[in-house]
Amino acid sequence: MLKKLFQSFRPPLGGQHHRRTTPEVINQNQHSLQRSQFSRHAVSIVERLQSAGYQAYLVGGCVRDLLLGITPKDFDVATSATPEQVRAEFRNARIIGRRFKLVHIHFGRDIIEVATFRAHHSEEDQGDSHRSSHNASGRILRDNVYGTLEDDAQRRDFTINALYYDPVNERILDYANGLHDIRNRLLRLIGDPTHRYQEDPVRMLRAVRFAAKLDFGIEKHTVQPIRQLSKLLREIPPARLFEEVLKLFLSGQGAIAFEMLVDLELFEPLFPASAQALDERPTYTHTLISQALSNTDLRVEQGKPVTPAFLFAALLWPALPARSLFLQSQGVPPIPALNEAAHDLIAEQCQRIAIPKRFTLPIREIWDMQERLPRRSGKRADMLLDNPRFRAGYDFLLLRESAGEATDDLGQWWTDYQEANDSERRDMIRELGSRDDSAAAPRKRKRSPSKRKSGGDGASD
Numbered sequence: 235m236l237k238k239l240f241q242s243f244r245p246p247l248g249g250q251h252h253r254r255t256t257p258e259v260i261n262q263n264q265h266s267l268q269r270s271q272f273s274r275h276a277v278s279i280v281e282r283l284q285s286a287g288y289q290a291y292l293v294g295g296c297v298r299d300l301l302l303g304i305t306p307k308d309f310d311v312a313t314s315a316t317p318e319q320v321r322a323e324f325r326n327a328r329i330i331g332r333r334f335k336l337v338h339i340h341f342g343r344d345i346i347e348v349a350t351f352r353a354h355h356s357e358e359d360q361g362d363s364h365r366s367s368h369n370a371s372g373r374i375l376r377d378n379v380y381g382t383l384e385d386d387a388q389r390r391d392f393t394i395n396a397l398y399y400d401p402v403n404e405r406i407l408d409y410a411n412g413l414h415d416i417r418n419r420l421l422r423l424i425g426d427p428t429h430r431y432q433e434d435p436v437r438m439l440r441a442v443r444f445a446a447k448l449d450f451g452i453e454k455h456t457v458q459p460i461r462q463l464s465k466l467l468r469e470i471p472p473a474r475l476f477e478e479v480l481k482l483f484l485s486g487q488g489a490i491a492f493e494m495l496v497d498l499e500l501f502e503p504l505f506p507a508s509a510q511a512l513d514e515r516p517t518y519t520h521t522l523i524s525q526a527l528s529n530t531d532l533r534v535e536q537g538k539p540v541t542p543a544f545l546f547a548a549l550l551w552p553a554l555p556a557r558s559l560f561l562q563s564q565g566v567p568p569i570p571a572l573n574e575a576a577h578d579l580i581a582e583q584c585q586r587i588a589i590p591k592r593f594t595l596p597i598r599e600i601w602d603m604q605e606r607l608p609r610r611s612g613k614r615a616d617m618l619l620d621n622p623r624f625r626a627g628y629d630f631l632l633l634r635e636s637a638g639e640a641t642d643d644l645g646q647w648w649t650d651y652q653e654a655n656d657s658e659r660r661d662m663i664r665e666l667g668s669r670d671d672s673a674a675a676p677r678k679r680k681r682s683p684s685k686r687k688s689g690g691d692g693a694s695d
């Protein structure tokens with residue numbers, strides 16, 4: 235499967251395959267796009283800018299996706315007008331961003347993003363830190379050097395993302411042989427791949443995201459430098475990585491994206507502790523994470539809501555036991571050790587990926603539930619059932635079991651309990667008390683993940 239993804243279907247035509255100064259123009263009768271497929275707000279913005287004398291096009295993901303028969307997520311406009319000029323044309327427009335200045339035009343809840351044509355940065359531009367700035371490894375910190383349409387096409391990431399659609403004359407402009415790559419289902423960076431990744435290492439994640447989402451291969455020169463450059467992701471602001479990781483894992487192809495991240499050594503810089511767990515207990519860790527992602531993909535496909543908290547809880551869970559065991563070896567009792575390990579792990583993870591508080595709290599609650607689900611005696615079971623986190627905690631328990639953790643059939647017990655009527659429930663609780671598994675004596679029962687290793691949890695690799 236991965237082999238297929240990384241295969242190059244056709245060799246690039248020399249190094250200049252994607253460099254053109256005049257575009258290939260594809261007329262209305264030579265392509266499948268229709269103006270009516272695009273957001274009417276985006277089309278009206280383009281028309282308005284063009285009648286004000288600017289160049290303006292629909293560009294990027296929306297053109298790519300419609301050519302592939304996919305419904306676009308959003309509609310981006312590119313124009314020769316500066317952000318200030320765009321703002322002057324529309325009452326409902328706001329300039330946003332510093333690193334990359336954009337205009338957001340609001341139509342109720344719909345927002346259309348309008349970007350001014352950008353150029354690669356010349357030496358001269360780099361003297362002006364308001365427009366252009368780089369760090370020592372060549373990463374672009376500020377990208378506000380404006381240019382022509384041709385320039386704009388060259389600074390985009392992949393050839394398939396550099397197609398411009400003009401809804402007025404319904405023509406497509408192709409400067410980078412993007413249509414050729416669409417036809418061959420191939421992701422190809424524009425320009426020298428190493429240089430383009432150094433400029434913006436997030437492009438490595440975008441390569442994985444688009445390959446997974448579109449089921450495209452990655453052209454071999456585009457894939458080749460990734461393993462060597464993956465560490466550059468450590469320099470990326472954690473807030474940007476959070477956004478990018480959500481897109482990778484929550485757009486319906488998370489399981490395959492995870493396989494590719496691991497294969498391309500991009501998982502380690504994003505989730506260092508989980509990558510270590512993957513090394514130490516490969517089968518268990520891999521099964522747990524892939525299973526969580528496959529479940530998520532299924533929910534996305536069915537249009538059900540998905541929460542990042544559950545996913546992050548799963549991604550980090552395999553890294554907990556080692557930490558908690560270490561603390562125990564320092565004399566910390568099991569339950570506080572687990573709590574401290576959970577706290578430290580999340581704090582460390584947030585240095586790489588800024589998980590907002592509204593998600594870290596539920597992660598902790600899902601983990602805490604794992605501690606409480608075995609303790610069912612007296613009124614405990616019914617109280618747990620009323621807990622707003624019960625469902626997530628129960629689903630998480632089933633996930634752990636599917637990855638091979640031995641939990642004494644606790645998942646099945648809870649499944650039965652939820653389906654049982656009042657008197658059956660009372661019987662189930664009574665039965666627990668009579669069993670010799672001490673479920674009724676929670677204080678003696680230390681079913682923490684830290685115990686799992688020594689107790690032999692069955693999830694061995």
Ligand code: ATP
Pocket residue numbers: 293294295296307308310389390391392395396434436437
């Ligand atoms: P989708 O919206 O489906 O995630 P997209 O291709 O529209 O995919 P956006 O992040 O919305 O992706 O970006 C819009 C366009 O801007 C892209 O198609 C690409 O041309 C350009 N672009 C975005 N990010 C980068 C980047 N890091 N480097 C170069 N070009 C980029």
Ligand code: MG
Pocket residue numbers: 294295296308309310
């Ligand atoms: Mg987009």
